[in-house]
Every structure is written in structure tokens, then in C-alpha cells.
Amino acid sequence: DSGVTQTPKHLITATGQRVTLRCSPRSGDLSVYWYQQSLDQGLQFLIQYYNGEERAKGNILERFSAQQFPDLHSELNLSSLELGDSALYFCASSVEGHRGRDTQYFGPGTRLTVL
């Protein structure tokens, strides 16, 4: 168990809908990352938050957004869902106090299925 929790584990929804994925980082970790794992794109970085502020964006669609709250948990919002958004979404956390040397610890993921 990495100490990173994600809810829900599974999510099934229809095209055009909006969903929210939740992540709680390990105790003491200030940085949260979101990744998407799909069969055709592999594991791709979406977005990073550090202590409540957005730090970096990757291949994140405009329909997707995220935030990190004062208690450091994070939510990834996916809207106007399309079939191609079906994937496994991972959250990872790290301390980020050592100039990039920190290990990112991954949660179990949320499997999103868009029908």
C-alpha cells in the first residue's frame, strides 16, 4: 500500500457527462500528479499541483481540469466525456522537497469507462 488513496475505483458513465475523481496524497506529501493510462497512449502526465497551486501541465485536454485543496487532496474533473476518455487515471504524490529527487508514489487508480 503506497499511502495514496483514490476514489472511486471504478466509474461508468455516458458520453457527454461530467465526473470527478478524487485523490488523497500520502501524509506529508505536498505535490500531486495526475496521469492517464490508456491502451493507445500509454502512461501520460496530465497535470501537477504543489501545495495548492498548479505547477505544470502536460497533455491535458481543455475539457479536463483539476485542483488541490487546502488539506492537499486533489480532484480531477472530466467533462463532456467522450468514448476515448475511457482509461485508468492515476494520482501520484511526492514530497517535492529535494529538487526532483523524490519518488512519486502512485494510488490504485480510477478506471473510467465511458459508454
Added chain:
Amino acid sequence: AQSVAQPEDQVNVAEGNPLTVKCTYSVSGNPYLFWYVQYPNRGLQFLLKYITGDNLVKGSYGFEAEFNKSQTSFHLKKPSALVSDSALYFCAVRDMRDSSYKLIFGSGTRLLVRP
């Protein structure tokens, strides 16, 4: 641009034999390198990382990896494979000069250890 290549989609090895899972990388600056393992329906578990220092890195479950700067490689090895090592293995790189600290992942290598 940063990239990671895992040239083998699958590696097959008999239990008790040594195993190697290959990884090569490309970054502009000096790399931080990581190996993760993913079991079915599970998140990514951290195995080991290279930051600096000794080129041979030892990690969890008896795995080790050798950093070779001239060949830009970071191959994962284990002296004696177990059936329980069967899983999907990901190599990842982080560029020291990238302030986001995001990980760039390879496409993954499926390891199958036969009894």
C-alpha cells in the same frame, strides 16, 4: 524532448533464470531514472531509482538496475526470477532541468516467468 524506450513488449524467462528488462532514455540534462511495476488491477509500485552515485542501484524484491551513461540505458535485472515477478514493468525518466518533476514513461514491458 525527453523520451524513454522499452524495446521489448514482452520478456519470457523460466523461473530461477536471470532476467533483464531493457530501457533506454533521452533527456537534455542529467536524468533521474525510475522503475515501476504494475500488477493486474493495481497501481504502479515503485521498485528503484537512480539519482546519482553508484551506477548499480538495488531495489525492492531483489531487483537491481544498472545506469550506463554512455549507452543512455537503465536496464532492470534480477539474478533469479520468480513466477510472482510476472507483471508489467515501466521505466520512467525525469529531466533534472524540468521544474515540473513530471515522469516520462516508457511503453511498458510485460514480464512472463514460467514455472
